[in-house]
Amino acid sequence: MLVESEQNQTEHTYRVGVFLDSADSYFNRRVIKDLVALADERKLKLVFFFGGSLDKGLQTGPGSFCYSLPDTEYIDALIVFPNVLSPYNPVSGTSGIIEKLPGIPVYSFFVTHPQFFSVVVDETEAIDQLISHLVKHHSFRHFSILSGPQSGESLSCTRQKQIEAALSKHSLTIAKEDSFTGTFTIEDGKETARTILFSGKKAPDVLICLNDQMAIGAMNEFIHNGLSVPDDIAVIGFDDVEENASLKCSLTTLNFPIWTMCTVIIDKIANDLFQRTPYTKEVVTFPAELIIRRSCGCSEWFEVLPKKKSSFSPISEKRQSNSSLKQSVSYKHVMQHTLEKSLESQNYSSFSTYIVNTISLLSQSGQLTNSFIDDLANEWTLALANHPLISEQTIINSLFIDAFKNLLLEKASLFSRQQTTNNGSLEFYRECNEIIARKLSVLDSLKGLGAQLPHLSISELFIVMIAPDRTDTGEIRLEYKDSEYIRVPEKNFTRVLLKKLIPSFLAHTLQPIALMPISRKGNVFGYTAVVLKDNNIAQLSLIQEMISLIISAAADNLVLSDHIEALLQKNQHLSQLSLIDDFTGLYNRRALYKTGRAMFESAQDKRESSCFIFIDMDGLKKINDTFGHNAGDTAIKILADILKHSFRENDLVVRYGGDEFVVVMINITEIVLEKTLSRIANRIVAFNEQEQYKWLLSVSWGVVFNKKTTYEKSFEAVIEESDAKLYREKHKKKNMYGFSKLS
Structure with a gap:
């Protein structure tokens, strides 16, 4: 009976919700890719809810409609990202968002939440090392900072305080006029760079941006306006995102072990759901790592700090980790071992197979960066040093030349796919703007939208709009399946309960799904659901924006269907109801x-x-x-x-x-x-x-x-x-x- 019970549990597919503001940022896309790869290995189905960030002091917003969709009958566990869901008050804001999901196990990523299992990063030592390096090695004295949302709870406030504390150890401070605030976007970095450039004052020695996205924006703007990075001004980031590999000047930054953190949180969820471990409000902490590159003024090869091994001890001895995923985390050690075994047995195909599989896994998870290329080259040099015989060196050279050929082929394939995706996105954007300009009805707009979906790298998509007479019910207004059909019904719409989320025709898929609100100007019309694939994550924000613009344009052009007109009135009523005490009629x-x-x-x-x-x-x-x-x-x-x-x-x-x-x-x-x-x-x-x-x-x-x-x-x-x-x-x-x- 125990065996049969375990088998039934193994066959059961658990759904795990992920509350994230968007797929817009470099950091978010990296996390999404890692979670998807890991959940797939553990037979967990991810459903992403992209509901935006809450403004200061608020517990709801138009986008956060998506956070009210999941039901405990549908979602078995929930991953939350408090610092992006509610950047001004991550802990209390996130608690408010999920209060309607009692009894569901919740797992917090990057922020310690006292009510949830949390996986976090300790940045204190890495920040001390960064400031010490900038002061002692480069003799910087004039510091500026670009932070994010500021409040007592916010991540950016914590980081800024740690930076200021590290500077105080060297008797340095950041002047008020050198402190800038943004919202973690590329445009924030560009705007701050322009402010520094045209202020008429002497530029600071270094600009520390509290995420890589802002740092990349600032660096590109400095270079665009003729300022050299790092010769004229150094730029520092946080996150060490994949996009750093494509920069002209590689970015000095803090690295967070995102893959390992995702592994821990997905393993913990799988163990809890399959009843291997009990749910606990545990905090697992990893240290951040300082990555020294050119943007601070160092050479590419300069290394100031030895890499440290994580002190994390497994949550459970029964944690189930797929061996191929372990290889992608510790590929250097496995590479050495596999090479030695191949040379010893003269079975060289095992090393080639390992290299091909590792490149494929790293590519899927977004980890195929310059760091892996450097590691591969270092292992080649080390192998030659350890094997002085000419015959062995000939074989080693041949194996690593083949490895680099495979790497170049994968890089070329990635570039080709990215180029195709970019071209499709551009064509989709142009055609959607044409739909908006033609001032069509909602029905005709949806038909036009459906015709443009083949430009995108999506396999399945549907649009659900809130029924005008039932706020707990949705109407399927568009169904799309790649190479099979596009359905835009004119009447007698298929209805689904919103809390069930996924209509029956998509329930079969084990692929991850993203749900995005259709909202504009404070009005919520419904949501779009997209089956996620590796090459469409970067398109999600474009899809959400264009669908919302098209529906909103129909409203602005006064050619709304009766459905939308009724819904606009319903929105105001729903908003009021959520704030009214039923018993007295006063506010609640x-x-x-x-x-x-x-x-x-x-x-x-x-x-x-x-x-x-x-x-x-x-x-x-x-x-x-x-x-x-x-x-x-x-x-x-x-x-x-x-x-x-x-x-x-x-x-x-x-x-x-x-x-x-x-x-x-x-x-x-x-x-x-x-x-x-x-x-x-x-x-x-x-x-x-x-x-x-x-x-x-x-x-x-x-x-x-x-x-x-x-x-x-x-x-x-x-x-x-x-x-x-x-x-x-x-x-x-x-x-x-x-x-x-x-x-």
Whole structure:
């Protein structure tokens, strides 16, 4: 029976969701490729949800519609990337996103999350080594930095603090005018480079960019404008992405063991799902590694640090790792061993087969970079040094010449595929813009879109749009399968439950699938699902953008179908519903932390006054105990109605929970505040005087008024302070509220 049970588990295909902002960045594409390769080996089906990043202080956004799609009946486990899902508040923001998926095991990548199993990188030592190298070896003194989103929780804030701490050890700082902020895009790097170039001030010795994408943008802009890197200014990155191999000046950067990190997280998921190990909230940490290249001013061959082996110990002795994947991680050791065995047995085909397989695996996972070419050349030299006999050296030369031939063939094939993909993307982009310019209806736009899909490297795609009469239901408006069919129905659309995600015609595929929202200008129309292949990952953002533009253009051109017109109205209604307390009709706690936080931070930025009022009904327990819970519910609703009509239109009145309420007011004077509180008190008195019920209504409140010049406190701290004042006020009161008139 145990054998049969294990066999059934092995045959079962588990679905693993991946929450990621997009497939746009170099880093993300590298991670996607590695996860796909590893999950395929372990018979896990990946479903990527590309829902964008959340803005500061918000828990939802148009793109994040995709994060609400998965259902625990469909997704067995979930991988999250907190630093890109919610860059300003990775931990709390990610918790808010996945709160609707209770009971599902969650695995955090790159950020330590106290609620999840986490695989992270410790960058402290590598950053110290980087700064020490720049100061001691290159004598740099004038540093500038291009960071990402800034907040106490953000990854870029942590990195910047580590850099500043490392600089302080050398009595150096970064001047305010040399500190720039971006959002981790190439354009951010270009813009920062232009600012430095045209500021009229002396350029810094070095620009440290907190990801490679911004560093590549900055470096290209410097070179484009006649500034030499590294002779005129050095540029440093973070991530060590594959694209560094194609740069004219190779990038000094920090390397993260992404393949190994992905292996650990996929192995852990497989072991947990197949019940080999229990789920744990463990943190597995790997050290970052400093990679010295030309962009800091060193020669290509310069190596300042010995490579370190990871100190990671396996999570489980039963971790199942495919041998071919192990080879791609430790190929140098295996290469030496395979070569020696081949020479000893004179079976040279085993070495050739190993080289072909390794090149293929590294190519599939995006790891076929200049580092592998250097390692191959080094192993060739080492092998010749270890075998002085001419006969053996002849064989070694022949084997490595064949190896380099295979490498060049694979590189040429990669280039050819990339060129084909680029040409197809360009043609798709042109034709989609033509569709938009023709001002077509949604139906005709989808037909035009379907006709252009063969230009892309995709095998299957479908478009699901939210049904106008059922927000939990989708209508399949386009189906595409390469070389077989394109279906764009005109009516009687096939309907699917959104939480089921994948219609039956795609459920059979074991290939990974990407789901991307169709959204524009704050409106969500549905989602696109694409079966992932190695050569279409870079096209995903283009597909999402063009489909969203086409649907949005139909709306802007006022030739929308009835479906879209109804959906636009539904969107507003859905947005309101998610922030409304069903019981009282006031805003709910989610609205407080979304809208209330935004109001408070806006007041901070504009130096406006703000006020928090924490309100609690007195004596609710006595009303419930004496007259029943229906009477208590009535009291809560009456108080909610009084509060609703006592504040200004732009004040946020929230039912915090039970009989507690919170009100957020901005740009308020103390006189207006006093009049508002007096108005509430008078209305409660007037209600009690009517004697409609056998109980009396009363409240206590705690008030925190923030003047225009006092903003040292955080949003959460102000709520806590108003709560504390409320309970001090309640403690003063005695035997006055919630009494029965019969007692």
